[in-house]
Amino acid sequence: xxxxxxxxxxxxxxxxxxxxxxxxxxxxxxxxxxxxxxxxxxxxxxxxxxxxxxxxxxxxxxxxxxxxxxxxxxxxxxxxxxxxxxxxxxxxxxxxxxxxxxxxxxxxxxxxxxxxxxxxxxxxxxxxxxxxxxxxxxxxxxxxxxxxxxxxxxxxxxxxxxxxxxxxxxxxxx
Amino acid sequence: xxxxxxxxxxxxxxxxxxxxxxxxxxxxxxxxxxxxxxxxxxxxxxxxxxxxxxxxxxxxxxxxxxxxxxxxxxxxxxxxxxxxxxxxxxxxxxxxxxxxxxxxxxxxxxxxxxxxxxxxxxxxxxxxxxxxxxxxxxxxxxxxxxxxxxxxxxxxxxxxxxxxxxxxxxxxxxxxxxxxxxxxxxxxxxxxxxxxxxxxxxxxxxxxxxxxxxxxxxxxxxxxxxxxxxxxxxxxxxxxxxxxxxxxxxxxxxxxxxxxxxxxxxxxxxxxxxxxxxxxxxxxxx
Numbered sequence: 001x002x003x004x005x006x007x008x009x010x011x012x013x014x015x016x017x018x019x020x021x022x023x024x025x026x027x028x029x030x031x032x033x034x035x036x037x038x039x040x041x042x043x044x045x046x047x048x049x050x051x052x053x054x055x056x057x058x059x060x061x062x063x064x065x066x067x068x069x070x071x072x073x074x075x076x077x078x079x080x081x082x083x084x085x086x087x088x089x090x091x092x093x094x095x096x097x098x099x100x101x102x103x104x105x106x107x108x109x110x111x112x113x114x115x116x117x118x119x120x121x122x123x124x125x126x127x128x129x130x131x132x133x134x135x136x137x138x139x140x141x142x143x144x145x146x147x148x149x150x151x152x153x154x155x156x157x158x159x160x161x162x163x164x165x166x167x168x169x170x171x172x173x174x
Numbered sequence: 175x176x177x178x179x180x181x182x183x184x185x186x187x188x189x190x191x192x193x194x195x196x197x198x199x200x201x202x203x204x205x206x207x208x209x210x211x212x213x214x215x216x217x218x219x220x221x222x223x224x225x226x227x228x229x230x231x232x233x234x235x236x237x238x239x240x241x242x243x244x245x246x247x248x249x250x251x252x253x254x255x256x257x258x259x260x261x262x263x264x265x266x267x268x269x270x271x272x273x274x275x276x277x278x279x280x281x282x283x284x285x286x287x288x289x290x291x292x293x294x295x296x297x298x299x300x301x302x303x304x305x306x307x308x309x310x311x312x313x314x315x316x317x318x319x320x321x322x323x324x325x326x327x328x329x330x331x332x333x334x335x336x337x338x339x340x341x342x343x344x345x346x347x348x349x350x351x352x353x354x355x356x357x358x359x360x361x362x363x364x365x366x367x368x369x370x371x372x373x374x375x376x377x378x379x380x381x382x383x384x385x386x387x388x389x390x391x392x393x394x395x396x397x398x399x400x401x402x403x404x405x406x407x408x409x410x411x412x413x414x415x416x417x418x419x420x421x422x423x424x425x426x427x428x429x430x431x432x433x434x435x436x437x438x439x440x441x442x443x444x445x446x447x448x449x450x451x452x453x454x455x456x457x458x459x460x
Contacts, residue, residue, distance in 0.1 A: 053187025061194040068201075075201030075209075082194035086187055136202065139212040 005048045005106075008174050013063060016040045021070035024162075036155045039162055040067050040077075041129045044084050045122060046107045046172055053089045060085030073137075080133040087128045095121050111173045122163055123156075130155050245291035249439055253289040256402040256441075287402060290314055290440040292322075294329075297344070299433055302369055304344040306330050310440060311338040319450075321400035321441040327430025328352055328365075328407045329438050331400055340440065346372050346432050353398040354407050356424075359384055362395040365407055365426065372432065375408060377424040384422065386413040392426050399449050401441060 020040045027037055044060045051059070064081025068074045092101070092108060095117060105112035108121060130152040135141075138148055182189060203213040292314075296307030310316050312335045322329040322342050330342040331350055343350045346367050354365040354377060363379035377392055390410040394401040408426035416423050443449070 054182075054190040057187060057190040057194055061198070064198075074205040075198045075203075076206065078201060079195055079198030082191055082198060086191040089187060136198075136209075139202070139209045140216065 004174065008172070009043070009047060012046060012172070013040075013043045013066075016043050017063075017066055017070065020067055025071055027158075034151055034154065035158050036130070036133070036151075037159045037162055038126075038130065038133065038155070039159065039166065040064075041081070041084050041126060042163060042166065044081060044088055045125050046109065047088075049092065049101050049105055049108055050103055053086060056088055057082050057085035060088075076133070076136050079136050080129060083132045084125065084129045087132075088125060091121055091124050091128070106174045107172060109172050110167060111171055118167065119164070122167075123160065126159055126163065127152070127156050130159065242291075245437060249289045249291040252439060253287055256287045256289065286444060288315060288442040288444060290316060290442065292316075292340070292438050292440050294435045294438055295339070297432075297435060299344075299346065299372060302348065304346040304432070306342040306344050306435070308332070308340040308342055308438065308440065309338070311336050311340055313337050315442060316340045316440050317442050317446070319400065319446055320443065321398070321402075322438050323401060323405055323441060324430045324435060324438050326406070327428050328394065328401060328405065329430060329432075329435055332440060344432055345375060345428060352401060352407060353395040354392050355395040356380065356384070356386055356410065357391040357393055359386075362397055363421075363424075365392065373427065374411060375426045375428055377408075377410075377426050378421065380413075380422045380424055382415040382420055382422050386410055386422060386424060388412065392424075399443055399446050 016039055020038070024037045024039060027035065040063055041060075043063050044056065047056055047059055060081035060083070061078050062081070064077035064079065065074075067077040067081070071077070097113075108118070110118040113121075131148070134148045134152045134155075135144075202209045204210065290310055292308040292310040294306050295309045296305070298304045298306075306322070306329065308316075308322065316332060316335050318332055318335055320332040320340075322332060328345060330344045330347070332340045332342045334341040345352075348367060348369055350366060352365040353362055355362045356377075359380075361380055361384065363377050365375055365377050368376045380386065388410055390413075391406060392408040392410060394403055394405045394407055396403040406429050408428045411425040411427045413422050413424045415421075
């Protein structure tokens with residue numbers, strides 16, 4: 001991992017936090033929380049591909065805390081971010097190319113792996129993230145089928161196009 | 175320390191995740207009211223559930239103690255019931271005599287029996303003289319020459335008492351003789367084992383003219399010093415007149431099988447010694 005990884009990731013974090021806090025949180029408010037478009041998990045997904053799992057968990061946790069400060073839901077996004085940091089490693093491991101990741105592919109971007117690979121990875125990653133998020137938001141399995149699952153599905157359908165647009169626009173390479 | 179580092183290298187991601195989740199859960203339940211309320215309700219539900227399970231297990235493990243308590247309670251109630259029977263009769267008697275004696279009632283209504291719950295810890299069946307060992311002794315108030323009954327019949331008579339145990343003659347002992355009657359008839363006889371078939375006892379001295387039938391109930395007579403009056407002892411199996419005799423030979427099937435006795439009651443007659451002395455005196459005078 002090169003030492004130049006910090007700046008792009010920090011920039012990505014701040015930009016995604018700004019979009020999340022200033023623009024997308026309004027959508028959540030306007031739909032009474034029924035649809036939540038969450039793009040900040042892109043920061044977690046686009047961490048350097050060889051980031052050790054504990055660092056990814058901590059990074060996800062920190063990003064979540066920052067979003068929580070914006071949205072006034074302390075602990076909710078922190079839990080989801082940390083979980084996604086861990087899930088990311090499992091998903092990337094499942095989609096690893098033959099011979100594993102070498103470090104030549106800096107981040108999990110379509111610039112290195114192609115759009116098909118990226119869509120598969122990000123679809124699962126965001127589905128997991130949103131499912132955990134709504135599970136924590138309702139905080140009880142009693143609502144799993146009538147609230148958690150439909151809201152997670154609806155939010156996933158709303159989030160994925162934004163994710164694709166952002167990646168298509170910025171096409172990150174590091 | 176090395177193994178801790180090894181553990182973190184191997185499961186660092188999972189450990190970090192658990193720590194992060196614990197912090198997040200703390201933040202969520204302390205800062206967000208919906209989660210706080212759900213956590214409070216869930217905690218209450220789970221703690222109630224755990225408490226319920228704990229109580230169920232405790233109940234299960236305390237069944238033995240509960241059983242002992244019930245036996246003691248049963249013994250106490252039997253004592254009351256047995257004494258009440260005597261008391262009722264005596265009160266009736268006293269009322270009738272009230273005009274001639276006014277102080278008799280008090281003396282006659284004294285409780286006659288003390289009943290002690292016990293368990294059979296030893297039982298012989300194969301010999302001529304069969305014995306039972308009971309787990310109650312002098313420390314529990316057991317006295318020699320006390321009757322032993324079970325819920326369903328008569329069991330034997332206590333002969334020797336140690337501090338914690340008692341030795342009782344089984345009904346399958348030729349010296350065990352119980353004063354018994356056939357329910358509904360005023361004649362009493364002696365119920366004993368004739369040392370032949372351990373499944374049956376013999377009721378002797380019942381006059382031949384009584385129309386005794388198979389299935390009639392044999393119970394303890396009011397002349398018994400050892401057993402409470404009216405306690406069931408057996409069922410008539412066969413009854414026939416012995417040739418040249420004025421009495422019936424009655425084969426009785428005991429209602430309490432001597433082979434399967436576990437829980438018993440020792441019936442201590444508080445006035446047994448006094449009554450025996452009077453009986454002896456009466457015999458000497460004859």
